[in-house]
Amino acid sequence: MPYDADMATRTREPLTRDRIIDAAVAFADTNGVESLSMRKLGHTLGVEAMSLYNHVANKDDIYDGMIDYVFASIPLPDPGEDWQEEIRRLGMAGMDAFTAHPWTVSLLMLRGSFGPAALRFTDRVFATLNSAGFSDEDAHHAWQMLASHTMGYAFQQASNPGIVHHHEHDLVDQLERVADDYPNVARLAPLLAQCEYGTEFAFGLDIIIGGLATKLD
Amino acid sequence: MPYDADMATRTREPLTRDRIIDAAVAFADTNGVESLSMRKLGHTLGVEAMSLYNHVANKDDIYDGMIDYVFASIPLPDPGEDWQEEIRRLGMAGMDAFTAHPWTVSLLMLRGSFGPAALRFTDRVFATLNSAGFSDEDAHHAWQMLASHTMGYAFQQASNPGIVHHHEHDLVDQLERVADDYPNVARLAPLLAQCEYGTEFAFGLDIIIGGLATKLD
């Protein structure tokens, strides 16, 4: 009988900030962040929307928790090991996390917040770069570049682009017009459409690590 | 008398898709995209919100127009000239456009749309890379990497990050805690805070162009 299941979810464990954020992550993973609302989130927890405010400051607080949830899921680098290997593994792990939770990049844009997990993460990356011999300035350069590369690919992957003309024709007309006016786009569009972001990302990551290594010499 | 000015803006030029998008760009530049609403946008044009729907499909259509507005403002590369110089100039121009309109990255994430200006832009970049000797596959790699680098830096610049602990202490306690638990972050935070994204971006851009050049050999 459905009443029992309902009561079970309602009385099982008490509401908690962590439970709310876990539910928000799960909701965003399956439905997208843009459709996450306090009311719907409350519903998945068997609770009214206003109850959430007893454990969470507001919606932005939930966003901050979701961002930190993702950072907490990335395995940290080990400052003792070979830095090129550690940084490469870290980049790939970060990309994996952004692939698993594609909404992370937009949330980071919405709120440039740093929770405990993000701070621990950043601290370990700096430690790894420092112990590899990078000065503070160069470590900062390297971090900025690695972060941009990772965010950039995650960004492009998340915004699965479609070619849209703003004039309203049917699809065939559109493609013909595009092929006439923009021959290079028409020829390379298939490559863009079926892009393997993981391998593309690794390709660029190696170039960057190589560039940083020569800077270190 | 204010009525005259009011009537002037109301009767001067008729409403147009372009006028609406120009107003939306101006509004987002000064107030931020997140606070752009149909009602407020109508108000700046001296018109009710519902009138906009006579010239624009919906709010997403306005977003698409804003994205294309930014792409139209970027000077195109010249396929005949030296590709390294052209690509470098293009990257800097793109970064300038994203700096002038910081909301572009979030809109691109929201809607991966390609209007006419974006298509023309992309086509010229591919033409430049092809005439430099890159194969279609390598041109695609290069484009992906350059776009990621540019978006990544624009992204980081737009999400001016602040260090926020989710526990609620006063600022001094926060900084002390951070200095204890995350010494590397505490030491490098000033560098992150006063980061010159333009020069950082150029630094990484040269590394990438260098890497692409050796790939071309």
Add this chain to the structure above:
DNA sequence: ACCTGAACACCGTTCAAGT
């Protein structure tokens, strides 16, 4: 043809009231 007011279905958030 273009603009409008009222209405609909949603938001985040507050607050007094319930247990």
Add this chain to the structure above:
DNA sequence: ACCTGAACACCGTTCAAGT
């Protein structure tokens, strides 16, 4: 201490009505 219903000030969008 935690949850709730009603309310407030906003959204995007539709539609019948005005000119």
